[in-house]
Amino acid sequence: MKLTAKEIESVIGEGVPLAHQIGFQVVEVHPEYTITRIPFNSNWIRPGGTISGPVIMALADASMYAIILATLGPAEMAVTSNININFLQRPKPEDLYAKATLLRLGKRLAFCEVNLFTGSDPALVAHATGSYALPGKGLGNEMG
Amino acid sequence: MKLTAKEIESVIGEGVPLAHQIGFQVVEVHPEYTITRIPFNSNWIRPGGTISGPVIMALADASMYAIILATLGPAEMAVTSNININFLQRPKPEDLYAKATLLRLGKRLAFCEVNLFTGSDPALVAHATGSYALPGKGLGNEMG
Amino acid sequence: MKLTAKEIESVIGEGVPLAHQIGFQVVEVHPEYTITRIPFNSNWIRPGGTISGPVIMALADASMYAIILATLGPAEMAVTSNININFLQRPKPEDLYAKATLLRLGKRLAFCEVNLFTGSDPALVAHATGSYALPGKGLGNEMG
Amino acid sequence: MKLTAKEIESVIGEGVPLAHQIGFQVVEVHPEYTITRIPFNSNWIRPGGTISGPVIMALADASMYAIILATLGPAEMAVTSNININFLQRPKPEDLYAKATLLRLGKRLAFCEVNLFTGSDPALVAHATGSYALPGKGLGNEMG
Numbered sequence: 001m002k003l004t005a006k007e008i009e010s011v012i013g014e015g016v017p018l019a020h021q022i023g024f025q026v027v028e029v030h031p032e033y034t035i036t037r038i039p040f041n042s043n044w045i046r047p048g049g050t051i052s053g054p055v056i057m058a059l060a061d062a063s064m065y066a067i068i069l070a071t072l073g074p075a076e077m078a079v080t081s082n083i084n085i086n087f088l089q090r091p092k093p094e095d096l097y098a099k100a101t102l103l104r105l106g107k108r109l110a111f112c113e114v115n116l117f118t119g120s121d122p123a124l125v126a127h128a129t130g131s132y133a134l135p136g137k138g139l140g141n142e143m144g
Numbered sequence: 145m146k147l148t149a150k151e152i153e154s155v156i157g158e159g160v161p162l163a164h165q166i167g168f169q170v171v172e173v174h175p176e177y178t179i180t181r182i183p184f185n186s187n188w189i190r191p192g193g194t195i196s197g198p199v200i201m202a203l204a205d206a207s208m209y210a211i212i213l214a215t216l217g218p219a220e221m222a223v224t225s226n227i228n229i230n231f232l233q234r235p236k237p238e239d240l241y242a243k244a245t246l247l248r249l250g251k252r253l254a255f256c257e258v259n260l261f262t263g264s265d266p267a268l269v270a271h272a273t274g275s276y277a278l279p280g281k282g283l284g285n286e287m288g
Numbered sequence: 289m290k291l292t293a294k295e296i297e298s299v300i301g302e303g304v305p306l307a308h309q310i311g312f313q314v315v316e317v318h319p320e321y322t323i324t325r326i327p328f329n330s331n332w333i334r335p336g337g338t339i340s341g342p343v344i345m346a347l348a349d350a351s352m353y354a355i356i357l358a359t360l361g362p363a364e365m366a367v368t369s370n371i372n373i374n375f376l377q378r379p380k381p382e383d384l385y386a387k388a389t390l391l392r393l394g395k396r397l398a399f400c401e402v403n404l405f406t407g408s409d410p411a412l413v414a415h416a417t418g419s420y421a422l423p424g425k426g427l428g429n430e431m432g
Numbered sequence: 433m434k435l436t437a438k439e440i441e442s443v444i445g446e447g448v449p450l451a452h453q454i455g456f457q458v459v460e461v462h463p464e465y466t467i468t469r470i471p472f473n474s475n476w477i478r479p480g481g482t483i484s485g486p487v488i489m490a491l492a493d494a495s496m497y498a499i500i501l502a503t504l505g506p507a508e509m510a511v512t513s514n515i516n517i518n519f520l521q522r523p524k525p526e527d528l529y530a531k532a533t534l535l536r537l538g539k540r541l542a543f544c545e546v547n548l549f550t551g552s553d554p555a556l557v558a559h560a561t562g563s564y565a566l567p568g569k570g571l572g573n574e575m576g
Contacts, residue, residue: 228417230391230392230399230417230419232391232394233392233394247374247412247415248374248376250377255374255376268391271417273372273374273415273417275374
């Protein structure tokens with residue numbers, strides 16, 4: 001069952017606390033990638049002008065979940081296993097976009113990559129990779 | 145100039161958007177480590193009972209900043225360069241604690257480690273390592 | 289079936305190419321951690337005096353495998369899923385040690401932490417975390 | 433001063449122990465990326481048929497250094513600061529290629545991305561990101 005951009009946005013807004021609070025939106029869903037966005041908000045700016053690390057990490061994590069939902073359908077029990085994020089440069093005061101792709105969809109883990117950028121600058125603001133543990137039998141309290 | 149727990153909490157609450165929103169508190173400051181906490185809040189729970197990844201990541205990042213401030217004083221221009229976080233097990237519905245230490249304090253980068261856990265369970269909920277870029281001349285728009 | 293230090297060293301020497309070449313040794317096996325080592329070898333030194341990154345990474349990966357074998361017995365089909373390593377300071381020209389612990393032993397993934405150091409310096413040379421995918425049904429060509 | 437593929441290969445073969453041992457070759461140098469390779473060698477295969485993690489990590493690290501040398505010229509004092517690598521699928525028994533790009537070239541740190549793959553399979557074998565500390569004044573014994 002293929003979810004639309006609005007359906008994915010709704011699942012994430014309700015299922016991933018902090019995503020809704022930062023204004024997470026699913027802009028485009030393609031077979032190979034999703035484009036998501038958070039609107040510019042001066043509340044998220046730290047002294048010195050950079051966007052708060054936790055805000056960027058929330059966008060990156062929600063974006064990984066978006067490409068997984070776009071690919072698998074309503075996999076609401078999928079949970080983050082690992083995230084690695086490099087912060088590359090201070091973003092301009094604009095909306096922040098994330099393009100997420102699947103590096104590998106395994107039986108147990110889905111590996112994702114996320115490029116984060118503003119609209120007016122080709123250089124990346126941040127880059128993340130990570131994995132989500134996919135639901136399976138006997139997962140219980142563990143995540144892997 | 146050594147900052148107290150309350151001063152560090154204030155710098156982070158005002159300087160790291162999302163830290164205040166999740167109720168970030170600095171509990172203890174020691175020469176070698178800091179203990180920080182976010183109170184249990186059912187708003188942060190995802191379907192399935194796990195704490196939202198972005199909430200845990202915000203605590204981890206703010207905790208790294210806490211040990212840096214505890215060690216260096218008011219280094220408000222320090223910014224996250226990299227974070228890697230492994231999510232290990234679903235936490236019990238309790239306050240979530242983070243113990244942060246410095247792995248290495250260099251001239252340009254401070255490397256940190258964070259153990260995340262609830263009070264009643266010795267097993268870790270998550271584990272993070274990462275680095276902060278320390279302020280220096282000519283940093284401009286870059287973070288490294 | 290508990291493996292001895294020599295048995296673990298043998299499994300890794302034969303089963304993890306490059307471990308033997310760098311002189312990987314299992315020094316101590318404890319219930320909670322393993323101590324492994326590679327002897328100092330000027331062949332591994334880069335211009336500038338630092339140990340080659342690949343040599344340190346090989347020690348870190350083999351050490352994760354050591355604590356997994358020490359805990360699970362002969363789990364020879366366990367494979368590396370993710371490694372994250374921070375290089376902290378140039379080591380002195382001495383044997384390089386690694387202390388590995390399990391952060392979490394799940395059904396599908398074992399998460400490990402490795403501290404790397406020389407004997408005469410308390411400060412870490414490097415620090416790594418990562419995960420191994422544990423053998424399971426239907427793994428086929430995938431690692432997660 | 434722009435280095436040729438052969439010159440980069442030589443700097444790495446002599447300057448990064450283990451690169452030469454695994455047969456590291458620089459295949460192509462472009463303004464935006466480098467293609468490097470290690471020949472298939474049954475000595476690097478683990479029981480179960482996968483290439484040894486340390487061999488893949490050595491290729492990833494050497495490839496990051498290759499794109500840095502291709503971009504900056506003979507920056508022989510550049511050292512690895514952090515590497516994060518996800519192992520995605522067991523490679524076919526063929527030569528292993530790596531395509532490395534610069535995510536960000538800062539004053540202090542160069543962030544790189546490496547895609548690792550065999551010639552006959554579009555799916556990635558592994559994916560790595562990381563950073564190199566660039567030479568600067570007062571670096572002394574530290575790497576950041």
